[in-house]
Structures are given as structure tokens and as C-alpha cells.
Amino acid sequence: MADFSSETRSLTASSSSSSIPSPTTFPDIHSDVLIVGAGPVGLTLAYQLRRLSLHPAPQTSPTNALPIIVHIVERYPKPAQQMFGRAVTFWPRSMEILDQLGLADDIMQQCVAVRESSAYDKDGKEVFGRGWSFVEQTARDGDTRFGFASVLRQKFVEQIMRGHLQKYGVSVNQVSDNNDGDFDSEEDLGHEFVSMTIDNDVELGDYKIIAKVRVTRKTTTIGIESVGSRTEDKWVRIDGVLRSTTHPKSRSYGAIESPIYGNVLWIPLDHGATRIGFALNEERQKLYKELNEEAYVAEAKLAVAPIEIEYEKVDWASVYSVGQRVAKTFSAHGCVFLAGDSCHTHSSGAGQGMNAGMHDASNLGWKLALVLRGLARPELLETYDAERRPNAERLIKYDEDISVLVSGRLPASWNGDPHEDPNVALGTILQQAKGFNTGLTIGYEASFAIEAERHTNGNLGSVIQYQSTVPAAAIAGYRAPDVKLQRPAMWDEIWLQKLTPNMAVFYILVFVGSTQNYADFTELHRTFTTACTTNTADKGLDSELVLYLTILPEKPPSAFMALGSDPLGEVFYDESGSAHERYGVGAEGGLFVLRPDGWIALRVESLRDPGQVFKRVKQYFNKILV
């Protein structure tokens, strides 16, 4: 690769637009956000920042939207990125997140939707309730439209994300958008972030960071230490098309319990391929002078025994060490944020890395978009570390056990029967962590962005205590469950998450309950918004960033007929009561503030006291929005 290290490029985080490049030297580039790394996390974040500031949808796009200038660099040139391998599975909550961002449809066009699981013991006898049986259960639970494992190799995922990002005018390693031919597209070169200086005296939104980027493969860090361990376990992953197999359920998410290779992974991949993954102990490693494709294929055949396989072609194979590390902080200086593998790495045993990265990216995206556009208070950014790091730490702890069990041993933390079969223990742990694995019970504690839940005794609750309850309750700190509603007039069904795309806006769901209480609440809102036209000091709730959805427990010919007045925002019906039931709403109605990323920010369990309800909602938005 050409070494342009003498021609170091400066990237300046600022609020101005790109400067015009000189045709002969690498230019300085000014951007609001520099994203280092065009993996799934960097791409999703870049895409969100553009979409959330440029989207044309008139109803959901705040009128004062300004485009956020994003620059994304990737140290490997595009051909290297086109390798197969690495992550393959999106779990249900990740797909919900991607759907609300408009990225899921393309993934679904290409992915294998796996709803079936299988586990075979060392003799090839099918055993039930072990291995990945939670995949099947999630499909049965029906609490998400994405009740399956969406399997698509990372290469294809990144292609989809790059395509969507380009629609918003950004390419990886883009130097300029002019037409002089020299620097328009440099995807065939790698651009590596080298270093940066931060001027702490400069406010966010001005020229606070100067970063240097060059074409080199030298690795760098930004100086945030990670803590963790690296075990001696080595895992093989081999992706390829099988010519033949005796696997009875070859398109299921599978486990094969091998006495030598641990809990062998079997995943049906896109484009007819299959991933086989297994632990390679030291003895087996020593049998080979070189661990090459031939060795991986030979070992894969032994690992899946007594099931037989023959390869047609191998797309990708790799061996790697398993380790767990998490950064001590996910943000620094109020302007540097770590997301994805840059702040948490672990084994691929539970297939969580890319999924956790999607959670990071969607958690950070709307916050950054609102703060950079001057619409939300900068304190909002502090909630990124507060919300995501505890979940990453939990994932690391969980992965420490999973990775040892997958390798065929009981973990040191195991306090059950010391003679337990590690395969049985693994099945139990995967089952217990079903909500966490699928992402559907990932919760955030009360913070600036999440109002504390109050128990009936007046105490504030912690979301963590509910984390293993599946499905998670519809309370502040958890995902807003997707529920079927009916559209007015048509009475056809529509899903709540389709009505609440992530456009960096908040949604207020009002379950009507008593029409009198609802009318009083509506009146308070209308009086307030009228007052806001003259009083600019108290405007949070009177913002285009807050959209109402009213839900009626019946199916009238018109909402006005049922309410005696026009509803707040759009209206939908829940005649069957299933949405009320899932949200735990009774006859007194209720109100939920949904954040742009689809988490419940505030729950008011009854509209009995409309004045109090309105006050709580107003307080929340006054705190968050400028």
C-alpha cells in the first residue's frame, strides 16, 4: 500500500462545512463529527447523523434541521472490507432498532431468518431445550415482529449500510464532493486515524478537536484504557458452502456437543453457506505446522462428528483467541465517544458483538444529533456512557462464562453440580439470559434521559431487578413493546414501531382511559402551546420534536365521536385491548414518553390527575430540550 504518511491530513471537528481541497495535497477537512472506523457501528452512526438532520419527511423533520457534516475514515481499503467472516447474526432487538432507522428491510431481503434450533449430543442424538433453544422460544413468544435470528454476514451488512449512507451524501474516506477527479472517492485507499488534540477551552460545536489521518496500517489508540482478560482458548470459524451433509436440520441454529471441540456452533448463513465454529485445544493445535484452510476443514469434519459434511467451497476461515475487555469510560472530554468493539470486545460465543454495537450506535445517534443541532442540552450526551457501559460490563461478565462453557469446561463462577455437563450448563445459561441475548430486556437505569419508575410505596425502582423477566415490563428504562393497533376509518392493523420511526423525535403515547381526563389533559396541552407562542422560556413540550399518538380502547367511526374533541396528534384504535394489556394500562388510561431510540423515557400509570400528568411530561422535556 502507498504510504502517504508524510501527507498527513488534518480533520477538524467544527460546525462549518467542508473546505475546498487542493488538487495536489491532502486537504484539511472540517466536519461536525469524525467517525473512525467503517464497521457496522461507525456506518450506522454516520448514517443516523445524516438522516436525523437531513430527512425530508415533513411531518417528522424539525423545521430548523441543519445538516450535520460527517466524515468517516477506514484504515483498510474497500477490497479488504469485502472479506467474509466476523459477525453474522442480528438478534430481534437489533432488528427493531434497525427497522426504526429504515435499515432492516434491506437486511431482510438477504438474510436467512432462522426460527428453528437444534442440539445433538456426542452420539448424534437430538437433545431438546439445550444449545440455542431460546431462538425457537423467541419465535413462539411473539413479543416482537422479529422473532428470529436474522443471519447475514457482516460484509453484506456493511454493503447495505454504505449504500444507505451514500444516499445521504457520505462515502467512506471521502475527501471532497467536488468533481475535480483527484480526491472524490478514495475507497480503494485506507485512511487511518493517527492522533488528535483536543482544546478543552473551546465549546462543543466549534473547532474543538484536530485529528490527523494518514494512509498507513499502523495501529493507534485514543488513550482510553480497557480492562479485561485474554484466555488461552482458540476458536475456529469456517464459513463455506457444503456439498453435502447428514445434518438432519441443516438450516437450524445448531449446537453439536463434541467431547473434544466443545459446543460446536452450526449457523445457516446467507447465500447457501454454513458457519461451523469450534474450540481448538492445544493438543489439536500442535498437530498442525500451519493452521490453514486445509487444517480448518479437516478439524471441522471431526468437530461435527457423527454428523458428516463435505465442502463445496470455503469462503472464509479463521482462528482467534478469546478475550474480554471493556473500556473504563465510553466518552471523554464531552466530545469523544467510543462505540462497538472500540470499547467492548469479547468472544463471539453468544453472537453479541455487532448487536451490542447497534445498541451503542442507536443510543448515541439521536443524542448527538439533537445536541449538535442545538435542540437538546449537552448533559444528554453523558447518559450514553451511563446507559451503555453497565450493559457492556454485564455482557462481558456473561461472556466470560459462555466462552468457557462453549470451550467445553465449567466456568470458575459455576456453583452448581461440579460434575454438570458443560453443554447442559450452557443451555441453561443461554435460556436464562434469553432477554439479554435477544436484546429485548436490555434496560437503562433512571437518568437525565429516563425518569425513575415509582413503586406504589413511593420508592424509586431499579430496572436491573427486572432484567431477566421476559417479556420485559413496559416501564421507563425498557423498550417500548411493539403492539398491533388499528388505523382509523380503515380499521386495518399497523404496528406501533412502524408509527414511531427513529427520526430524533419523541413520541407521547396517550392511552385515553376516561374521556373527561383525556379532555382535561388535552386542554392543558393546548393552553400551554398557545401560551408558548408568547412565552419562549418554557417551550420544551411545544416542540416539533414531540409528537403525540392517541390510543382509543374501541373502534369508533371517528375519533371525534368517541372523544368529543379532536385527538392530540394521530389517533389509533386498540379494540381488542391487547396494546393496553401489554402496556399494563387500565381503565384510567396512561401515558408513555418514547425516546427516539424506542426506549420508554417516562411512564405515567394513570391519567386520573391530568394536571399532575401534564406537569411531569412538561418537566421531562424542559430538562432535555433546549
Ligand SMILES: Cc1cc2nc3c(=O)[nH]c(=O)nc-3n(C[C@H](O)[C@H](O)[C@H](O)COP(=O)(O)OP(=O)(O)OC[C@H]3O[C@@H](n4cnc5c(N)ncnc54)[C@H](O)[C@@H]3O)c2cc1C
Ligand atoms: C469470528 C467472529 C464472529 C463474530 N460473530 C458475531 C455474531 O455472530 N454476532 C455479533 O453480533 N457479533 C459477532 N462478532 C463480533 C463483531 O464482528 C464485532 O462486534 C463487530 O464487527 C463490531 O463492529 P464495529 O463497527 O464496532 O467494529 P469493526 O467491525 O471492527 O469495525 C471497526 C473498523 O474500524 C477500523 N479502524 C480501526 N482503527 C482505525 C483507525 N485508527 N483508523 C481508521 N480506521 C480504523 C477497522 O479497520 C474496522 O473496519 C464476531 C466477531 C468475530 C471475529
